[in-house]
Amino acid sequence: ILNVEQSPQSLHVQEGDSTNFTCSFPSSNFYALHWYRWETAKSPEALFVMTLNGDEKKKGRISATLNTKEGYSYLYIKGSQPEDSATYLCAQSHSGAGSYQLTFGKGTKLSVIP
Amino acid sequence: DAGVIQSPRHEVTEMGQEVTLRCKPISGHNSLFWYRQTMMRGLELLIYFNNNVPIDDSGMPEDRFSAKMPNASFSTLKIQPSEPRDSAVYFCASSPTALPIHGYTFGSGTRLTVV
Numbered sequence: 001i002l003n004v005e006q007s008p009q010s011l012h013v014q015e016g017d018s019t020n021f022t023c024s025f026p027s028s029n030f031y032a033l034h035w036y037r038w039e040t041a042k043s044p045e046a047l048f049v050m051t052l053n054g055d056e057k058k059k060g061r062i063s064a065t066l067n068t069k070e071g072y073s074y075l076y077i078k079g080s081q082p083e084d085s086a087t088y089l090c091a092q093s094h095s096g097a098g099s100y101q102l103t104f105g106k107g108t109k110l111s112v113i114p
Numbered sequence: 115d116a117g118v119i120q121s122p123r124h125e126v127t128e129m130g131q132e133v134t135l136r137c138k139p140i141s142g143h144n145s146l147f148w149y150r151q152t153m154m155r156g157l158e159l160l161i162y163f164n165n166n167v168p169i170d171d172s173g174m175p176e177d178r179f180s181a182k183m184p185n186a187s188f189s190t191l192k193i194q195p196s197e198p199r200d201s202a203v204y205f206c207a208s209s210p211t212a213l214p215i216h217g218y219t220f221g222s223g224t225r226l227t228v229v
Binding site: 031032034036041042043044045046049051089091093099100101102104105106107 | 117118149157159162164169170205209213215216217218219220221223
């Protein structure tokens with residue numbers, strides 16, 4: 001994998017359903033994996049930063065896991081609510097040249113139907 | 115702190131006109147980034163400043179794009195002349211350090227439409 005890839009591109013779920021989506025990234029020179037939540041007409045908002053293989057982070061009903069060896073992260077939302085509707089972006093930073101840069105996936109757009 | 119402040123929020127301009135986007139980073143953040151968001155390509159880094167100095171401008175599409183950071187509290191991204199394919203949302207983000215371990219803080223973006 002050369003780029004950060006997210007799937008699915010979009011997702012519709014019913015209120016109360018739990019859901020998850022995937023971020024895949026190059027595992028070489030890995031430094032950190034970031035998840036952002038982006039509501040239309042607002043700023044992308046940082047959710048999690050993970051650096052270690054096996055990391056798990058949780059904020060309320062949202063949690064994320066990280067596998068740096070195989071190059072993927074999952075974002076889980078338990079009991080989806082309409083206010084969870086947003087685009088969820090993941091981004092990778094790597095060590096070495098250009099380490100200041102976050103490389104973003106194209107996002108997963110989540111719509112929660114009341 | 116009011117966060118990263120961008121202006122204008124929306125800009126509609128005619129092809130060939132000059133467009134200037136503005137950004138005020140969070141006070142104390144020494145890294146500033148300009149990104150462009152399009153449906154086709156997602157978020158792309160245009161240019162990165164560290165301590166007001168441009169470090170990486172390899173993402174700037176072409177000579178029509180230029181960016182400046184005259185001081186720690188202000189940056190501009192200029193497009194001259196603008197073209198319809200420049201239509202996108204332009205984000206400014208700042209970070210406390212060069213290593214984005216804590217992630218970036220984004221502004222609300224400028225939605226540019228070139229007609």
